[in-house]
Amino acid sequence: MRFTLNKRSRGVAVTATAIAAVAALVGCSAPSADNNATDGEVSGKITIWTWNAPGDGLEAAIPAFQKLYPDVEVDVQDVGNPAIWEKITTGMAAGGQGLPDVMNIGIDYMGNYVEQFPGQLVDLRDFGAESLESEFPSGAWKSGSGADGAVYGIPYEVNATGFFYRSDIFEQAGIDIDSIETWDQLIDAGVTIKEKTGVPLYNQDKAATEADSAGLWQLQTALQDSFYFDESGDITMNGEAGVHSLELIKKANDLGIVGDIQGSWDNLLAQLRGEKPTAIMPAGGWMAGVMENEAPEMAGNWGVRLPPSVEPGGITAAVNGGTYLSIPTASKNQKTAWEFVNFALGTLEGQKLVYEGGGMFPGYKPMLESEGFAAPSEYFNGQSPNAIFIAELAQDTPALNYTSDYARALKAYTDAQTRVLLSGADPQQALDEAADQVAQQTGRKLAD
Amino acid sequence: MNVLSSTARATAGPTAEAVPLDAAPRPPRRRRRSSIGHPRITPYLFLLPTIVLFLGFKLYPYLSAFWTSLTSNIGGVITFVGLDNYLRLLNDPLFYTALGNTALILVVQVPLMLALGIVLAVAFNSLLLKGRAFFRMAFFVPIVMGLVAYGILFSALFDSSAGIVNELLGYVGIGPIPWLVDPFWAKISIVIAMTWHYTGQNAIIYLAQLQSIPGELYEAAQVDGANGWQRFRNITLPGLRPALLLTVVLSTIGTLQLFDEPYVLTNGGPDNATLTVGMYLYQNGFKYFDFGYASAIGYALTVIIAVVSLIQFRLFRERAPKPISLKKPTSPKEKTR
Numbered sequence: 001m002r003f004t005l006n007k008r009s010r011g012v013a014v015t016a017t018a019i020a021a022v023a024a025l026v027g028c029s030a031p032s033a034d035n036n037a038t039d040g041e042v043s044g045k046i047t048i049w050t051w052n053a054p055g056d057g058l059e060a061a062i063p064a065f066q067k068l069y070p071d072v073e074v075d076v077q078d079v080g081n082p083a084i085w086e087k088i089t090t091g092m093a094a095g096g097q098g099l100p101d102v103m104n105i106g107i108d109y110m111g112n113y114v115e116q117f118p119g120q121l122v123d124l125r126d127f128g129a130e131s132l133e134s135e136f137p138s139g140a141w142k143s144g145s146g147a148d149g150a151v152y153g154i155p156y157e158v159n160a161t162g163f164f165y166r167s168d169i170f171e172q173a174g175i176d177i178d179s180i181e182t183w184d185q186l187i188d189a190g191v192t193i194k195e196k197t198g199v200p201l202y203n204q205d206k207a208a209t210e211a212d213s214a215g216l217w218q219l220q221t222a223l224q225d226s227f228y229f230d231e232s233g234d235i236t237m238n239g240e241a242g243v244h245s246l247e248l249i250k251k252a253n254d255l256g257i258v259g260d261i262q263g264s265w266d267n268l269l270a271q272l273r274g275e276k277p278t279a280i281m282p283a284g285g286w287m288a289g290v291m292e293n294e295a296p297e298m299a300g301n302w303g304v305r306l307p308p309s310v311e312p313g314g315i316t317a318a319v320n321g322g323t324y325l326s327i328p329t330a331s332k333n334q335k336t337a338w339e340f341v342n343f344a345l346g347t348l349e350g351q352k353l354v355y356e357g358g359g360m361f362p363g364y365k366p367m368l369e370s371e372g373f374a375a376p377s378e379y380f381n382g383q384s385p386n387a388i389f390i391a392e393l394a395q396d397t398p399a400l401n402y403t404s405d406y407a408r409a410l411k412a413y414t415d416a417q418t419r420v421l422l423s424g425a426d427p428q429q430a431l432d433e434a435a436d437q438v439a440q441q442t443g444r445k446l447a448d
Numbered sequence: 449m450n451v452l453s454s455t456a457r458a459t460a461g462p463t464a465e466a467v468p469l470d471a472a473p474r475p476p477r478r479r480r481r482s483s484i485g486h487p488r489i490t491p492y493l494f495l496l497p498t499i500v501l502f503l504g505f506k507l508y509p510y511l512s513a514f515w516t517s518l519t520s521n522i523g524g525v526i527t528f529v530g531l532d533n534y535l536r537l538l539n540d541p542l543f544y545t546a547l548g549n550t551a552l553i554l555v556v557q558v559p560l561m562l563a564l565g566i567v568l569a570v571a572f573n574s575l576l577l578k579g580r581a582f583f584r585m586a587f588f589v590p591i592v593m594g595l596v597a598y599g600i601l602f603s604a605l606f607d608s609s610a611g612i613v614n615e616l617l618g619y620v621g622i623g624p625i626p627w628l629v630d631p632f633w634a635k636i637s638i639v640i641a642m643t644w645h646y647t648g649q650n651a652i653i654y655l656a657q658l659q660s661i662p663g664e665l666y667e668a669a670q671v672d673g674a675n676g677w678q679r680f681r682n683i684t685l686p687g688l689r690p691a692l693l694l695t696v697v698l699s700t701i702g703t704l705q706l707f708d709e710p711y712v713l714t715n716g717g718p719d720n721a722t723l724t725v726g727m728y729l730y731q732n733g734f735k736y737f738d739f740g741y742a743s744a745i746g747y748a749l750t751v752i753i754a755v756v757s758l759i760q761f762r763l764f765r766e767r768a769p770k771p772i773s774l775k776k777p778t779s780p781k782e783k784t785r
Contacts (some may be wrong), residue, residue, distance in 0.1 A: 441736075
């Protein structure tokens, strides 16, 4: 009977089987600190899991690394984002089976992996990583470390929020971008832009069926010094700041100045290239590199500045995630993996190669201070994106506590936003429902 | 029966058919195990691969998942929590959303698909149809289509801004319809995709059953003056009953476990409009790392499927004994199945 079930059932059957098998392994596999692995020679082959642009960066460091260690082969695999998170989860749940030697882990997943799968990431202090601590911004370093100081990841990207805008479109609409100080003013400008040029102020994946669609809300909420959770892990997404952000998003949407584009890499590139135009593009600092690489023909049409504040005179800097390179304890070639990570992220030579290859915004201070790093960019009309990001990172940005329940909060928020954008739900009510749902699922308290 | 079979086994060999129950005592009987050359363990050896696979890949995961459903990951430690996960499930509004969506899709999609399957099967069986082999194959092909190709295909078809379906509808002045991005239409899209995917399989099952209905029944009915609809209603449908039971039960189980279509097309969205129990299980396990809760959802689903299947078997069994009767009382042909 089971064998005659049609294909539909297989997905679940496989999932159930995997979960079962996985759970058993989690229960009994104690990760072992394999001495051979740490003392081993620097040779052989290492595999790295990452995705498109960060992968390009790491690829660029390989030839120089191989000059130091000619016997080493480095295989950079573009697993894809977000597919990589599930692959890592599956591997970790299986006690490290099938994991590569180096993994590129997002700041938003770090806490989860460390909390849910203890002992699966190498404490890089085994290799003396603590000596690098002073070379990175302390906030970024701490998010990659455990409470006891264990170092689980070396910061690869450290992203401040870049507020990118189409200078040609603003010009065409007759709006001086420098005069805009708050999001309310920006939305007013968006109405003019839509009238005069037909271009939406920004595009959103309103149904959020391809990917989460919470970036704008997270930015606006961070600009009000808030997030899904506070420092103690209580739920704050339905607080005053969160509700105000969703009200701004609803206001823009109701004014008809928000385009609806499904969230995907291709659609992002189409926006950068102006094929599906947008007037603004708030994004992580990494977007500057992607723009130059993927939309060279748009040189001169993109500008960059600090994001407008939500309240007049409010915060104009926000951290927009980041990623780490980590080594799983299951790796059989940890020493070699570490040497590569250390070369790519812990030396100026490696950092330069990686930055040129992929354009990910680095956290390595000698790199930020290096000559020419904050030089004006021709692509951005003589503006310097890097100078803006360095200035932002220097501002006292609020620490974001992702907790181990970020994924649930993200999903709950995205659903609430969809209700507001597609069905006209009330922001306060939608967020209250979302917060209650997260509380019910996780047992976390709602912050007062 | 027992006596017979043990006797038969005892004398297994070319003369087995000639063994009378009161066979005269034969000397070789005592040495049967060694003399036959097949030790008693042989059948079990043949079964061993299946048994090992069953134990390793079915029974063990089932038991392990059950144990997992009684545990929770608290601060990185797998902790026994008793029935907590199940109690949480009973109070989880999203689980009920998922159940409701699944039930709605089940109620709409399965009857639609099976009705379509019957129509197709009758058409495939018709002697008037030219190129029957081609059509049969064409309708069966979707079954073998891989999940990824299927997802890409339907995403391209149903894209609300640049999709082919909306483009075609535009020519006749309809739309654009927000196929995958509106809570209502997303459900419709799932139903359409599933129907496209599985109708052919059901049609093939019906076709096989149709060919077991004797042609004389139709001839006799025709002689008695039954029109086409009456023949379909009173001969074809009753004749299809065993296949109907099979397909209803299989499709119901498949739909209750629905995962592929929402996974590749809508990701359970928008706003959980296409969240199914299978999707919710997946999210909890692989997005939120909550394997205990995911396993509890899996077991809850198993119980639901068992109950629904039992009810279906009941319903069909009660109706099955009714004799097939043509409306005209002159026809005594009560073929027992």
